[in-house]
Amino acid sequence: MDKAKLVLDKDYEISKIDEKVFGSFVEPLGRCVYGGIYEPGHPTADEKGFRRDVLELTRPLNVTLNRFPGGNFVSTYRWEDGIGPKEKRPRRAEVAWQCIETNEFGLNEFADWSKLNGSDVMMTVNLATRGVLEAMDCVEYCNFNEGTYWSDLRISHGYKNPHGYRYWCLTNEIDGVWQVGQKTGTDYGRIAREASKGMKLLDDGIKTVLAGSSSPSQATFPGFDAAALEESYDFIDYLSIHQYIGNSKNDTPNYLAKPITTDAYLKTAASTIDYIKAKTRSSKKVKISFDEFNTWHSIAEEDRFSKKWRIAPPLLEDIYTTEDALALGGMLLAVLKNADRVEIACVSELVNCISHIRTRNGGGAWVLPPYYTFLLFSKYGRGTSLVTAIKSPKYDSTDFTDVPYLDAAATIADNGDLTIFAINRSLEETLPLETELRGFSEYKVAEHIVLTSGNPKDTNTEENPNFVTPKSIGDARIDGNKVMANLPKLSWNVIRLQKIK
Incomplete structure (x- = not known):
């Protein structure tokens, strides 16, 4: 790509x-x-x-x-239903979700x-x-x-x-x-x-x-x-x-x-x-x-x-x-x-x-x-949000045209550290990313965290709770005033740049 x-x-x-x-x-x-x-x-x-x-x-x-x-x-x-002794709180028919609200848990x-x-x-x-x-x-x-x-x-x-x-x-x-x-x-x-x-x-x-x-x-x-x-x-x-x-x-x-x-x-x-x-x-x-x-x-x-009218149904x-x-x-x-x-x-x-x-x-x-x-x-994601100028290859979908494969935002913390959040929307290909840093100097890559899996439908279960987890496996590196990285297909990336003191 x-x-x-x-x-x-x-x-x-x-x-x-x-x-x-x-x-x-x-x-x-x-x-x-x-x-x-x-x-x-x-x-x-x-x-x-x-x-x-x-x-x-x-x-x-x-x-x-x-x-x-x-x-x-x-x-x-009625907010008053959820205060005072629990044994005196009224049960109500909760019509929005068609359940019984016991009011055991209140304000x-x-x-x-x-x-x-x-x-x-x-x-x-x-x-x-x-x-x-x-x-x-x-x-x-x-x-x-x-x-x-x-x-x-x-x-x-x-x-x-x-x-x-x-x-x-x-x-x-x-x-x-x-x-x-x-x-x-x-x-x-x-x-x-x-x-x-x-x-x-x-x-x-x-x-x-x-x-x-x-x-x-x-x-x-x-x-x-x-x-x-x-x-x-x-x-x-x-x-x-x-x-x-x-x-x-x-x-x-x-x-x-x-x-x-x-x-x-x-x-x-x-x-x-x-x-x-x-x-x-x-x-x-x-x-x-x-x-x-x-x-x-x-x-x-x-x-x-x-x-209808169950207590705390799934x-x-x-x-x-x-x-x-x-x-x-x-x-x-x-x-x-x-x-x-x-x-x-x-x-x-x-x-x-x-x-x-x-x-x-x-x-x-x-x-x-x-x-x-x-x-x-x-x-x-805390600190100050930075303007992001993005140029990316694009695709068309059912409801959208010219969708950038890359979506990104960036923040700078109070101590000067930079974080780049980047998404590769592609289901098939790695997306090479070049980030130019203007006015920033003396940084090193602290970590490139990647959350992805081989299948968009992959998930975690009680039996296998760590099947999809973020890992520090990204390849982001500093090259002059640029950060070079490869974003794996279907991935959420967090590239952390630490300011050198």
Whole structure:
């Protein structure tokens, strides 16, 4: 294959990368919570029922922020159901996923788990079937110090110090017909404005996230977002957008091209924000919260309602493979390439459903290939995102033309170390890569990590958990002001360049 070229210039930066883009999402959906992070009686469970084997897998990801508790789950959720003595908590019919929610795991349990995991919490309030006052009550319970009904109730539940959550989502995907409480952009923008206003009167240090369109393919995008923003712009801080990509048609070349739509989606959302900022003559800079995204193949065909009203059934547990690791990698690179606009990003979900960590109830825990994509992104993707000029051989797929075989992003850490993230989309050939470093000097190759396998459908199992793992087997080398490397077919590459002191 012809050589691909990448140019990095020290003077051309996109933005400092916000720490909150290394986030995840935890929803009481399927076995994400029950049987995932929480399983009393499990051999590894601690005194609070948290699975230690799962914590051993989530901690290395260094997740900075976890969105909780939804998701579609939140549209009929009463947050008060999940506080206080567990034996007094009501069981509810959870209509979004047609399950029974026991509320055994609630707001305070998640606060405890998040501290063990070393991550912050982004709470979501229900503005679909509830209103402003209930959202304010939740802020008072979580963040108010003492001396009021809700803060004193929290103290009586054993939490003297406030949780102090700074980031709050103003409901979820409320443009979707699948939501109970679906609203137009204008109607939603008005209630979001008033909720945000009231919540910030209780705690003026919080930031609020407006729920935008649930997918770039929705007919509501970007009109819904524009209408909601116009009603609420000066009272909110982020616009939330969501996206899932999949390979339900088993067309791998086309699938690997789909992150192109992620980059376009983020840019269109940013343009919508800019339009409303100009229209309302505001000086405020609203940023993007890309707080639900992943690959998801069963989104269109899974019959999740064939067996209704179960407790924590296995739902949405796709078998993620090598090709999913690359597709997710492309979405993560889009986040880096839009670091000037995206300040929050949360991969869905953390355990079991739509997740790269898998467990067996009463048994083991293991990880699927995309786990390592995010692990390496989180470990080496911090610092400042650099502009990437790419020249690459291309291919056409079912839905796309002129798809570059190379997708790449680069970051520079505070200590001067450089990281190049690079994907070779080819299923057949190695891609030679030449990276020109302009303005950078005195570097050595610290490591060239490669995540790949011989088959795009390869994965890991409980019996064979290390079948697809990243290995330091790459051949990257420094040649003057250039980094030369061969990217194996169907591979996610992390080339680490260490600054010589």
